[in-house]
Amino acid sequence: MSQWPILRRWPVLLAGALTTLLVLAACTSGDGGSSPPQSARDGGDIVVHAGEPQSLDPHFSAAEIDLTIEQMIYRGLYDLLPDGTLRPAYADGLPQISDDGLVYTIRVKSGMQWGNGEVLDARDFVFGIQRTCNPDVAGFFQYILTNIGGCDDYYFATEASADEKADLLNLVTVSAADNLTLELRLANPQPTFSTLLALWPTYPAPDETLASVDAAWPSGADTPCNGPFCVTELVSGDHLTLGRNPNWALGPAASLDTITLRFIDDFSVALRAYQSGELDLVRVGEQDLPLVRDRSDFHSQQLPSTIGLVYNLADDLLANDSLRLALSRAIDRILYAEVVFNDGVIPTTNWIPAAEPGANIPGIFDGVIGFDLAAAKAALEEAGYPDGDGFPGVTLLAVDNATTRTEAEFLQNAFRENLGIDIAIDLVDGRTFGGRLFEGDFQLALSGWVHDYPDAENWLNGLFNTGAPINFQGCSNAEIDAAIDAAQFEQDQAIRFALLQEAERLAVTTLCGYAPLYHEGNFYLINPDLLGVQPTLADHFLPQFPEMWGLAAD
Amino acid sequence: MTGYIIRRILWMIPLLWAIATVTFFLMHAVPGGPFASEKPVPETVQRAINARYHLDQSIFEQYGLYFWDLAHLDLGLSFRGDQDVLTILKDGFVVSAQLGVMSFLVAAGLGMGLGILSALNRNRPMDYAGVFIATIGAALPSFVLATFLTIIFAVHLGWFDVLGWEFGNYRKMVLPIVSLSVLPMAYIARVTRASMLEALSQDYVRTARAKGLRDQVIVVRHTLRNALIPILTVLGPIFAVLITGSFIVEHLFAIPGIGRQFVTSVQARDYGVIMGTTLFYATVVITANLLVDIAYAVVDPRIRYR
Numbered sequence: 001m002s003q004w005p006i007l008r009r010w011p012v013l014l015a016g017a018l019t020t021l022l023v024l025a026a027c028t029s030g031d032g033g034s035s036p037p038q039s040a041r042d043g044g045d046i047v048v049h050a051g052e053p054q055s056l057d058p059h060f061s062a063a064e065i066d067l068t069i070e071q072m073i074y075r076g077l078y079d080l081l082p083d084g085t086l087r088p089a090y091a092d093g094l095p096q097i098s099d100d101g102l103v104y105t106i107r108v109k110s111g112m113q114w115g116n117g118e119v120l121d122a123r124d125f126v127f128g129i130q131r132t133c134n135p136d137v138a139g140f141f142q143y144i145l146t147n148i149g150g151c152d153d154y155y156f157a158t159e160a161s162a163d164e165k166a167d168l169l170n171l172v173t174v175s176a177a178d179n180l181t182l183e184l185r186l187a188n189p190q191p192t193f194s195t196l197l198a199l200w201p202t203y204p205a206p207d208e209t210l211a212s213v214d215a216a217w218p219s220g221a222d223t224p225c226n227g228p229f230c231v232t233e234l235v236s237g238d239h240l241t242l243g244r245n246p247n248w249a250l251g252p253a254a255s256l257d258t259i260t261l262r263f264i265d266d267f268s269v270a271l272r273a274y275q276s277g278e279l280d281l282v283r284v285g286e287q288d289l290p291l292v293r294d295r296s297d298f299h300s301q302q303l304p305s306t307i308g309l310v311y312n313l314a315d316d317l318l319a320n321d322s323l324r325l326a327l328s329r330a331i332d333r334i335l336y337a338e339v340v341f342n343d344g345v346i347p348t349t350n351w352i353p354a355a356e357p358g359a360n361i362p363g364i365f366d367g368v369i370g371f372d373l374a375a376a377k378a379a380l381e382e383a384g385y386p387d388g389d390g391f392p393g394v395t396l397l398a399v400d401n402a403t404t405r406t407e408a409e410f411l412q413n414a415f416r417e418n419l420g421i422d423i424a425i426d427l428v429d430g431r432t433f434g435g436r437l438f439e440g441d442f443q444l445a446l447s448g449w450v451h452d453y454p455d456a457e458n459w460l461n462g463l464f465n466t467g468a469p470i471n472f473q474g475c476s477n478a479e480i481d482a483a484i485d486a487a488q489f490e491q492d493q494a495i496r497f498a499l500l501q502e503a504e505r506l507a508v509t510t511l512c513g514y515a516p517l518y519h520e521g522n523f524y525l526i527n528p529d530l531l532g533v534q535p536t537l538a539d540h541f542l543p544q545f546p547e548m549w550g551l552a553a554d
Numbered sequence: 555m556t557g558y559i560i561r562r563i564l565w566m567i568p569l570l571w572a573i574a575t576v577t578f579f580l581m582h583a584v585p586g587g588p589f590a591s592e593k594p595v596p597e598t599v600q601r602a603i604n605a606r607y608h609l610d611q612s613i614f615e616q617y618g619l620y621f622w623d624l625a626h627l628d629l630g631l632s633f634r635g636d637q638d639v640l641t642i643l644k645d646g647f648v649v650s651a652q653l654g655v656m657s658f659l660v661a662a663g664l665g666m667g668l669g670i671l672s673a674l675n676r677n678r679p680m681d682y683a684g685v686f687i688a689t690i691g692a693a694l695p696s697f698v699l700a701t702f703l704t705i706i707f708a709v710h711l712g713w714f715d716v717l718g719w720e721f722g723n724y725r726k727m728v729l730p731i732v733s734l735s736v737l738p739m740a741y742i743a744r745v746t747r748a749s750m751l752e753a754l755s756q757d758y759v760r761t762a763r764a765k766g767l768r769d770q771v772i773v774v775r776h777t778l779r780n781a782l783i784p785i786l787t788v789l790g791p792i793f794a795v796l797i798t799g800s801f802i803v804e805h806l807f808a809i810p811g812i813g814r815q816f817v818t819s820v821q822a823r824d825y826g827v828i829m830g831t832t833l834f835y836a837t838v839v840i841t842a843n844l845l846v847d848i849a850y851a852v853v854d855p856r857i858r859y860r
Binding site for chain 2: 052056086124135137138139140141143155158159194234236238262263272276278279285423430431433434436437439441
């Protein structure tokens with residue numbers, strides 16, 4: 001399915017993406033640093049659109065905006081490039097992995113410092129990983145490190161005494177053989193583990209600043225930093241200002257003097273502020289796309305996210321395979337993207353976006369679960385409701401905002417017109433939605449997944465295996481379980497990807513909880529004078545690598 | 555009078571306790587918690603996070619803990635960055651109060667002026683113009699007005715800024731003040747007009763005119779003073795509402811005021827901030843009502859409190 005206007009320019013985009021990669025590669029020669037474009041002048045201040053962070057503790061936080069800011073003020077062992085490859089950041093080369101795949105040895109660059117001048121060495125990385133595993137820090141992304149020996153036991157010991165926690169901490173198999181050598185021992189060989197070493201749960205923690213592994217992460221201007229920028233000011237509800245890190249040594253110093261992130265909840269307000277010249281970079285909401293998509297300063301980037309119609313399989317009605325198929329096949333995803341999103345999303349029947357390593361070919365499931373009116377009606381008849389007769393009704397749970405409301409109404413209308421059945425819509429706020437989804441208190445819902453790291457595994461493991469922690473839709477399929485389990489520790493990449501593709505095929509074609517609808521996109525307006533901003537697949541709220549940004553020379 | 559004021563202040567304590575208790579249980583009764591994000595997290599993670607913030611305790615234990623801290627004037631921490639709720643309230647209130655006081659002065663000044671002029675020129679063009687303006691002001695939602703003002707005067711003309719608030723900087727002050735003051739101005743104008751017309755039809759005005767007093771003296775010394783009582787009744791709550799922030803205006807201009815904090819905290823289930831802002835709002839409204847009651851006695855010598 002390539003009806004998205006941006007996809008009509010697919011060759012151009014592909015060429016652009018390759019150029020971006022080449023530019024990145026060119027910028028990353030040597031020790032892995034990167035530098036602003038040569039045409040940028042040294043210095044300058046910019047103001048960009050952002051939201052207010054909940055926490056800048058990389059071992060705890062999960063919110064999109066938190067991770068965005070953390071990418072600006074912290075760096076880990078590796079940078080994860082848009083194509084999924086690793087570029088050493090504080091690591092001095094790629095990890096050395098033992099023959100059995102269990103022990104990872106990573107050399108850390110020497111002479112590195114935190115923003116406040118504190119020495120940054122292997123012990124800080126040990127401390128950081130220990131924090132993520134710490135039960136009192138209670139990090140959202142601890143499950144990413146579940147394969148590090150002892151991490152789970154320590155993390156789940158919330159009720160343990162201080163002494164017991166100290167004992168469990170010693171059993172977490174991360175250590176510093178010396179100041180510059182980090183050693184990690186896994187419980188099982190994990191092919192994707194190197195990728196995890198580029199993510200925020202493995203970022204370092206300043207062991208001299210923090211009194212203990214569970215100490216509160218300093219905030220405001222005291223927030224530790226080892227990235228190109230440091231927090232210089234945080235005004236609650238208003239803005240956060242970043243200034244250059246004087247001790248940044250992973251590449252040339254950043255070009256910009258300051259980046260001010262203005263907290264703006266409403267994308268339309270941010271757009272008006274950009275138009276009046278108060279912002280240099282702004283995220284654009286889908287509702288504003290028709291106003292800006294033809295401008296030369298408009299930039300778009302597909303996101304690693306899929307939104308779908310979620311079926312609660314614990315519900316007797318939706319346990320019916322034919323009914324799920326009828327609902328999926330009654331949705332014209334192309335029309336959906338056009339009407340609801342002004343073509344700002346990519347209609348899909350794939351669960352895993354094509355850019356993810358290990359994904360299936362785009363459109364491969366169109367013929368099975370995609371829009372087909374005759375097939376939808378036949379499936380509904382097979383489900384026992386010919387032309388919708390006798391259908392008891394079902395309720396769609398969705399977040400109450402303008403876009404999702406339109407989505408829900410589109411689906412309601414599609415099911416009424418195409419199948420002759422009525423669905424009710426239950427709109428609730430985001431937190432209520434999350435709570436009800438988590439408790440299984442829904443029949444149908446609109447929800448999806450954004451990857452934590454680029455690999456098909458992250459789209460399946462934990463979401464579709466029986467009893468998995470995030471499998472709130474109640475998917476239970478022995479073949480899916482077997483494929484995911486086999487892939488988890490498979491060392492041969494080709495075999496692993498084949499297993500994951502099979503797992504996705506089974507999950508999608510059996511509609512095991514999700515009928516994929518679309519992949520989301522990020523849309524920006526970027527001041528033409530602001531150079532070096534490269535939207536990537538790994539972005540959160542804003543593009544990464546602000547050390548490459550600079551203002552055009554006059 | 556002093557005894558009355560002391561009694562009213564003492565009554566605030568059980569009243570605030572009742573408001574806080576109802577808010578506490580309502581807040582926890584709403585589905586979804588502060589960390590129930592749309593992106594699901596494993597149940598084990600959710601449990602660990604709940605333990606970190608004592609959300610794993612029973613509702614009554616949490617209630618006891620909160621009120622114990624409250625008795626020690628500790629409003630707790632926000633789930634957002636572990637910031638002190640008192641600091642959030644203080645910072646937000648300073649901004650909202652500046653915006654609110656300025657808007658109140660504009661709304662009260664223009665509203666009363668418009669109402670008086672309309673009443674004194676009843677059924678004449680000035681009256682029609684005043685009523686027209688008041689009706690438009692009352693009918694125009696602030697989010698529509700603010701959006702139009704922003705597009706015209708900030709985006710196209712570049713006279714003012716879209717974002718933020720800075721006291722003393724006209725580029726950041728004019729549009730939020732106008733957006734916030736138009737609705738109360740219209741309301742005050744309508745109340746003033748009606749009250750003035752009522753006062754102007756009283757016997758004592760006829761008597762004053764028969765005595766040959768000038769219109770200016772009649773209006774300022776006699777009519778306006780008597781017409782003020784109903785106007786004061788509405789000015790108190792309007793003042794309280796304006797200084798405690800308008801979510802819509804603060805949202806549309808990205809102003810870090812207390813109104814925006816309140817709504818954001820409800821959406822985020824930031825329990826500490828919800829409780830803090832609710833108690834703060836309640837205190838301001840109760841105090842404003844007390845001040846209005848006192849003002850009645852000042853304006854109308856017939857009113858006496860015991």
